Amino acid sequence: MTVLELSRWQFGITTVYHFIFVPLTLSLSYLVAIMQTLWRVKKDDVYLRMTKFFGKIFLINFAVGVVTGIVQEFQFGMNWSDYSRFVGNVFGAPLAMEALLTFFLESTFIGLWVFGWNKLPPRLHLATIWLTAIGTSLSAFFILAANSWMQHPVGYRVDPATHRVVLTSIWAVLTNSTVLAAWPHVLFAAFMVAGAVLIAAGAWHLARGSGSKVFRRAMRLGLTVTLVAGIGAAVTGDVQARLMDSQQPMKMAAAEALYNTSADASFSLFTIGSLNGSKELWSIRVPYLLSLIATLNPHGTVQGINNVERAYDKKYGPGSYKPVIPVTYWSFRLMAGLGSLAALLAAIGLWLTRRGRAPRSRWFYRAALWGLPLPYLGIAMGWIFTEMGRQPWTVFGLLTTAKSVSPGVTASSVIISMTVFTLLYAALAGIAWWLTVRHVKAGAPAEAGQPGAPEPLPAFQY
């Protein structure tokens, strides 16, 4: 493999892996903050036990998210130095803002939250988890602003002397329509992960009869969060589809493997056969749906891959401007399908647990546990779709991936780094998973006054 292919694989592996942990950090921070707030307001110890129980899951997950995030910031320079040279003027700004405005906030206040239980006045201590949560979502905003600029560059000009981009409006970059749609979409999707974690932990205990109020409430909260977030993700995703149709028509066409421009375009839920534009063997189609998604009009015209390709050949010079169609086609379906399935399961779960009901069916609890991977996989598919769908560009219309890779880095170096990261990350995933499962199985901390009840600890958490 070439340095380019190796670097792409490494970026894919490290980024998808990093983003296994980020969504739970983004969402569980808020849910833990809400639990702790409810405890303060309602003086109900069940909420304190929920705070402690899910707080620990949050911390195990947060640690892996933080350390794998360092790699993300460094590998632009390490593996994509020509990209960094080209975009630094624009892309570096949101990255530096993310570090200064949000990384300090998250890391400092999470330390105060963990170690400050009996060092800080209760209200101030409560504020630390809220500040951590706000820090994580602001961090997501800045990095998504940077990513959105790659999808839809705004607020720049190309310097004729250096052939590199120069920032002309930071405001345009931070209010890019692409990021304004992507940020809520990512946050909603992230909340589906926290919902699934609450549901799975709750189900594990409720199925064994060891579930107290802690897990009953956690489960109901998880079901509600998953359903609401699922609807939110669908609505924001729908808004993104229209932006994509106007900003990156190739990606929209690739999402459906639509080769020729069509009005009244249908959306296939499933296709058997090759996706190379030759006749498919079999598919299930929803009429007019693609036109509706892309243009809000069932009879609207959606551009096909071949037509966009011809237009790009004229605009950017002869070449191939198609992403890998089977990847975009299937990742798009899996993203939407897995997310919808998770939301549907949550709706059923809410119905079955309404007004204090406790389902006896084993299938209910099995579904709750097996539902855990759904939002995780859906999110991974979403990122694979949006990043692979932008290919062959790193910065749409401005810089190709082939021209982004580091010129001085050898294939052997990248093989070494990819091996190290992959092995290290696999080990971390195994340990984090094992620790989390062990913690979940051990159950929630006991009620106040009981042996083992959570009590304010001195500054010893490690």
Place this chain on the structure above:
Amino acid sequence: MNLATFWFILIAILWAGYFVLEGFDFGVGILLPFVGRDDAERRVMINTIGPVWDGNEVWLLTAGGATFAAFPLWYASLFSGFYLALLLILAALIVRGVCFEFRSKVDSPRWRANWDRAIFAGSALPALLWGVAFANIVRGVPLNAAHVYTGNLLTLLNWYGLLGGLVTLSLFTLHGANFLSLRTSGELRRRARRAATSAALAAIPLAAVFLAVTQYSHGKPATDITAALAAVALIGGAAAAARGREGWAFAGTAVTMVLAVATLFGDLYPNVLPSSTSAAYSLTVNNASSAHYTLVVMSWVAIIFTPVVLGYQGWTYWVFRKRLTSSDIPAVGQASKTAEPAGGRP
């Protein structure tokens, strides 16, 4: 002073802050197997840096992000050029970061002993490699006309680079010992003080030789002064440590870090990454920087938010100023003890 120079100074400040802060938590990690005799003592040591190490590491991320935004060409050439060295640092920082979080999640001596070894390695390796990296930046590295690094990992492991590495390794160890003696009490505090003396015996000659060689080859009158003051601060800090003046000792090593970084960046200026191939290929403050508008935007962001960050980070140190001892440790496993059995059908 133009904005590019302002950002060069700002990045120097970020690195100085990083070395002062993460320097001591690296030092605590390095001293873990030597100063902590049993698990309880090692827990005390780790908990002295527990609430702050993550915030300290953000100084590195901010230095990286600021370099990307203000000097994209420097960021690109440096990070791609020092590829394998940075890989080692990243791997070490990853392992070390999860160690702190995972170590006390399982109540088993073997589990903890393994994480303790990893904390030592994860602290010592970056402590050494940052010195190697900075010595090479000052010395210059092979860059071609396109500012692309043409050496390999071994190019960086020259005697001057390795000397720089030993300086940061010993300085961070000393700084960590000074921090520990400030934050602990009893036997641990006494042992931390003794460790400071041993570390000082290594750090002082190493730093003196390194600074002398650096100033001989790359020095300027202004940096001769900062280098001399760095040496004075180091010796003063070590003397204070020997006399049990812990606050002064820690301040001494902190000032040493700041002045050493000032010396190296002062020697570097106006270059940011000199080319040893040809001076014409060097990256400088002017040819590596972002355009004016980006620097203006980032300057406003830095001017507004840096004081806020310094305020709350400083406050954290105030909150956790109390000394820790083994007797503060809650009964082992208490934090994770549960009353609800996990039994039931599988």
